[in-house]
Amino acid sequence: MLVSERTASAKKTVGALVTLDKVFELVEGKRSYEKRTDIYQMTERFKNDPEDHDWALRVAKAICLLEFIRDLPRTEANLAAVLVDEVGKAPPCVRFKLL
Numbered sequence: 001m002l003v004s005e006r007t008a009s010a011k012k013t014v015g016a017l018v019t020l021d022k023v024f025e026l027v028e029g030k031r032s033y034e035k036r037t038d039i040y041q042m043t044e045r046f047k048n049d050p051e052d053h054d055w056a057l058r059v060a061k062a063i064c065l066l067e068f069i070r071d072l073p074r075t076e077a078n079l080a081a082v083l084v085d086e087v088g089k090a091p092p093c094v095r096f097k098l099l
Contacts, residue, residue, distance in 0.1 A: 001026065020082040024061035029071065035064055058083055 001018055002010040006025040009018060028036060039060060046056045062082050066074055080091035 015087040017085055017087060019058070019062075019085050020065050021058040021061040024065055027065075031064065039064070 001007055001022070004026055007018075007022045009016070009022070024031075028039070035084055039057070042057055042060045046052045046054075050058075062079055064072060065074060066079075066082070072078055076093050077091070080093040083092050084090075
């Protein structure tokens with residue numbers, strides 16, 4: 001996590017959290033071809049969407065990894081919790097509902 005150029009965690013400020021989409025960046029090559037293709041297609045689908053801000057892709061990557069955790073429901077709150085990237089920051093679903 002710290003030395004990977006894809007995640008660049010060592011360059012983050014104190015209080016930064018590792019999000020599940022960043023973990024996906026490290027293990028992406030170990031995922032099936034089909035899953036990697038799905039993620040690529042998702043990237044292409046939303047790359048020109050000015051309102052998305054990479055959220056569709058981040059959520060898709062988190063869901064890909066959450067498939068391995070059977071006892072954690074894929075609720076909006078749980079997905080938001082694994083995507084919080086800084087200590088003290090509100091989960092994404094709360095931030096966007098306020099806008």
